[in-house]
Amino acid sequence: LGTTGALLLSQCSRGSSPSAAPGSPLAQAKVHSSEGGLLSFDLVAEAQRVKLGDRDANLLTYNGQVPGPRLEAKPGDTVQIRFTNRLNQPTNLHYHGLHIPPTGTGDNVFLEIPPGESHTYEFQIPPNHPAGTFWYHPHYHGLVAEQLFGGLAGLFIVRGDLDEVPEIKTAQEEFLVLKDYALDRSGNIPDPGHMAQMTGRIGDLLTVNGRFNPTLEIPQGGLLRLRLLNASTSRFFALSLEDHPFYLIATDGGAIAAPVEMNELVLAPGERVEVLVQGDREPGQYRLVNQPFNPAQGMMGRGMMGGGSMGGGMMGGSQRQSTTETIATLTYNGTTEPLPLPDQLIAIEPLPETQTTRQFSLNHGMGTGMGMVFLINGQAFDHNRIDTQVRLNTVEDWEIVNTGTMAHPFHVHTNKFQVISHNGQPVPYAAWKDVVSVSPGESVRLRMSFRDYVGKTVYHCHVLDHEDRGMMGILDIQ
Numbered sequence: 001l002g003t004t005g006a007l008l009l010s011q012c013s014r015g016s017s018p019s020a021a022p023g024s025p026l027a028q029a030k031v032h033s034s035e036g037g038l039l040s041f042d043l044v045a046e047a048q049r050v051k052l053g054d055r056d057a058n059l060l061t062y063n064g065q066v067p068g069p070r071l072e073a074k075p076g077d078t079v080q081i082r083f084t085n086r087l088n089q090p091t092n093l094h095y096h097g098l099h100i101p102p103t104g105t106g107d108n109v110f111l112e113i114p115p116g117e118s119h120t121y122e123f124q125i126p127p128n129h130p131a132g133t134f135w136y137h138p139h140y141h142g143l144v145a146e147q148l149f150g151g152l153a154g155l156f157i158v159r160g161d162l163d164e165v166p167e168i169k170t171a172q173e174e175f176l177v178l179k180d181y182a183l184d185r186s187g188n189i190p191d192p193g194h195m196a197q198m199t200g201r202i203g204d205l206l207t208v209n210g211r212f213n214p215t216l217e218i219p220q221g222g223l224l225r226l227r228l229l230n231a232s233t234s235r236f237f238a239l240s241l242e243d244h245p246f247y248l249i250a251t252d253g254g255a256i257a258a259p260v261e262m263n264e265l266v267l268a269p270g271e272r273v274e275v276l277v278q279g280d281r282e283p284g285q286y287r288l289v290n291q292p293f294n295p296a297q298g299m300m301g302r303g304m305m306g307g308g309s310m311g312g313g314m315m316g317g318s319q320r321q322s323t324t325e326t327i328a329t330l331t332y333n334g335t336t337e338p339l340p341l342p343d344q345l346i347a348i349e350p351l352p353e354t355q356t357t358r359q360f361s362l363n364h365g366m367g368t369g370m371g372m373v374f375l376i377n378g379q380a381f382d383h384n385r386i387d388t389q390v391r392l393n394t395v396e397d398w399e400i401v402n403t404g405t406m407a408h409p410f411h412v413h414t415n416k417f418q419v420i421s422h423n424g425q426p427v428p429y430a431a432w433k434d435v436v437s438v439s440p441g442e443s444v445r446l447r448m449s450f451r452d453y454v455g456k457t458v459y460h461c462h463v464l465d466h467e468d469r470g471m472m473g474i475l476d477i478q
């Protein structure tokens, strides 16, 4: 029933993959104790001088590393996280994407953990929780962008249904935490500057697992499972694999029903995907390339089409990213008989149609002397205001409309959603999501069912400078 330490250790050393090797930045966290289905981890947030690729950098770390240690649990496990804040400012933890209580010692983002203090989080992963690629990061309002940009983020993996699909089981697994950094010549993170008020802070150093252009090996038989997280504060990624397709198998909230072939993966801040990559019969090398993309123009903004005028905004800030860069290299030795792709994954239950539709409009405006404020339905975040009240065990449609000039990845805590339509067009396949990017002029319809937990939680823009500057609301489930 419970996960034993031995089992976790064997998972840890299972692959010979570079990113999962013990001691590497993505090594799985040590379980402090593990009895009767209780997994206990220690996490310490602390400023440290660390290596970022070949550079020395003063970053914010969990347990002295960027990204933070990878946590793993199974449905039914009780997870205990003994967290200590050794930063010089308050912080806390958010378990992004997990369906756990938003209150008490669960995913409670209203907590403040002052410098020097500790807090023990403890929650159960529900027995019916889907497998998926989730993550943790700070969520102390006003400091989230700064702390995440500094390096505070780690993966939280739930093992379950998708991992049992036979073809997936045989694939080699690699975790790819994508994150941008900015460093000055002494290895410090420079001040975000004026522009970051609009675009959010964006760095020009693109890392995968805290390294520059790491090499990953596609195993013999040619089936590689990549689990990607965009842990950037504000940067979008638009990835391609030279001439080779990705086969999408999971989105933010877990598996989709069947693989979908894709030539490009766009990841907004906070989004995750899992894809399979197949090797050829011939040996070769595939470069994972981040391409020019303009989030303010949505899917129209890929490539050089992104003119930048729409993303320009009143202060000249543009979310457009115009360089092409290889962020990882996959090598492959060739094979005589490539492993097959799965036909089917995990069925997705459609949510029942509902009469309840709520509107959310996203925009920004001038604050009172402090630069820009970012608004949902015309209002900036207020700790003491409940913005949206819903009833437990109901289904609602939320229509998210972007009436501004910047792209906003909309994120909801606690309960995941399905995107029903994008600008009135139905989406091509059903998927569980917890972040969806809405470009200027677009509207996106989400369907959500509020189950299992009552209490206050939040929704917000995952460009975290926008969130810190007001683009967040309180959702109360009763």
Ligand code: C2O
Pocket: 094, 096, 137, 139, 270, 411, 413, 460, 462
């Ligand atoms: Cu990953 Cu409320 O955020």
Ligand code: CU
Pocket: 374, 406, 407, 408, 409, 461, 462, 463, 466, 467, 471
């Ligand atoms: Cu935003």
